[in-house]
Amino acid sequence: MTKTYKKLSQSIENAATWQQKYREIMLLGKTLPPLNDILKTSDALVPGCESKVWMYIDFDLTENTLLVIGDSDTRIIKGLLALILAMYNGLTPQQILTINAFAEFEKLGLIKHLSASRGNGVKAMVDKIHTTALTKVS
Numbered sequence: 001m002t003k004t005y006k007k008l009s010q011s012i013e014n015a016a017t018w019q020q021k022y023r024e025i026m027l028l029g030k031t032l033p034p035l036n037d038i039l040k041t042s043d044a045l046v047p048g049c050e051s052k053v054w055m056y057i058d059f060d061l062t063e064n065t066l067l068v069i070g071d072s073d074t075r076i077i078k079g080l081l082a083l084i085l086a087m088y089n090g091l092t093p094q095q096i097l098t099i100n101a102f103a104e105f106e107k108l109g110l111i112k113h114l115s116a117s118r119g120n121g122v123k124a125m126v127d128k129i130h131t132t133a134l135t136k137v138s
Contacts, residue, residue: 029079035071048124
């Protein structure tokens with residue numbers, strides 16, 4: 001897990017109510033820089049998300065680490081995406097494959113409050129990252 005994720009997740013985990021957690025996620029989404037419209041292509045759309053989510057995944061070949069950028073057209077999903085990016089950015093493919101994002105979101109108390117379609121969207125984003133990591137493991 002990255003230091004950035006640990007820091008961001010702490011504020012969500014410490015929030016006493018769902019409304020406070022929701023607010024933290026929304027604020028987190030505001031910190032994610034928007035993608036330039038030219039990058040919002042159909043190829044970058046994450047299938048399985050009800051909202052539009054654009055994601056680009058690459059690896060730094062020198063460091064063998066994941067680099068992900070993304071954006072969404074809804075504020076809550078943008079916040080969840082920011083949390084996912086913080087969870088995975090800068091990790092090696094091997095490290096990525098050891099992370100259970102569902103368990104992390106469960107620990108933060110998020111899963112029980114997400115609608116089925118939002119939960120599927122989170123799964124689709126994480127699956128895309130894991131699938132890419134699998135192709136880089138030798």
